[in-house]
């Protein structure tokens with residue numbers, strides 16, 4: 001039997017999270033190195049369209065559990081479904097997004113299957129000799145990159161942050177198989193019930209922004225974000241931040257970019273008054289174009305910047321804003 005590389009396709013209210021497609025792209029590479037197959041898991045209610053979409057992103061086979069018990073996410077019901085499928089089909093690798101749902105689910109699955117789990121990986125490859133999965137992630141405060149193996153247990157499991165891998169091309173002509181499976185769990189067996197749902201008023205869509213204008217300690221205070229917001233709005237982007245300013249309480253944690261914040265991959269990343277510590281860089285170094293504004297010509301951010309401006313951000317940004325407004 002060919003080794004199976006599995007991706008858990010995360011969906012909410014019939015909409016798939018893009019990290020699932022990013023993982024399918026990576027899974028194709030891994031399956032090729034293993035001479036294996038790429039398969040997806042789709043759980044929920046009314047999810048057939050998502051199962052079909054998974055095929056367009058590269059799944060050769062989709063295991064689908066479509067059941068009213070799975071109408072909304074609960075660890076108990078979703079973990080039950082995934083564990084059941086893993087026990088039946090024995091995948092070699094199982095990848096999930098390092099999202100709120102993925103992180104919650106992955107731990108329960110790994111515990112039940114008595115296997116290892118590497119969280120928040122930044123790299124995945126197959127060892128050409130042993131065919132084991134090499135999972136890379138920052139360790140010791142981001143000072144080293146650790147290569148983690150799970151040689152004796154299956155599946156080899158990882159959670160991967162959104163935007164770590166690029167979105168693959170969608171191909172509507174791709175053919176694949178949808179295998180319908182039963183959950184085998186009725187609503188009255190489930191202990192957790194949802195009594196209400198209050199959506200958050202505004203959420204920051206940093207990970208999928210095309211332009212991110214980020215500020216660091218060089219802003220000098222929270223009021224500096226007004227200038228960054230003005231520039232971000234002109235460029236149809238979002239504001240980001242370093243951990244130093246989040247820790248200082250200048251801006252909320254949801255804006256933090258980096259190892260303990262979000263991973264972004266915009267077309268343009270503008271780092272203003274950010275030194276470029278390794279823990280910040282791991283969250284933004286895959287951006288297409290990096291522009292840095294910093295008074296210190298030796299700042300590490302210039303090592304990865306495509307365009308570096310040595311200067312005071314309070315002089316550079318107003319000029320940039322004026323120039324954009326004139327266009």
Ligand code: FAD
Nearest residue numbers: 216217218242243244258259260261273274275280295313
């Ligand atoms: P600083 O390092 O103080 O840099 C400020 C920069 O602003 C300097 O380069 C200075 O030259 C420049 N500057 C000053 N005035 C101006 C001006 N007027 N105009 C232009 N430039 C100016 N950091 C993150 O960002 N994200 C993370 O997720 C993260 N996770 C971490 C996890 C761990 C376990 C640890 C130990 C650290 C983590 N850090 C993280 C912290 C990281 O190590 C740095 O301390 C932090 O990124 C520094 O933030 P900064 O660049 O804003 O501040």
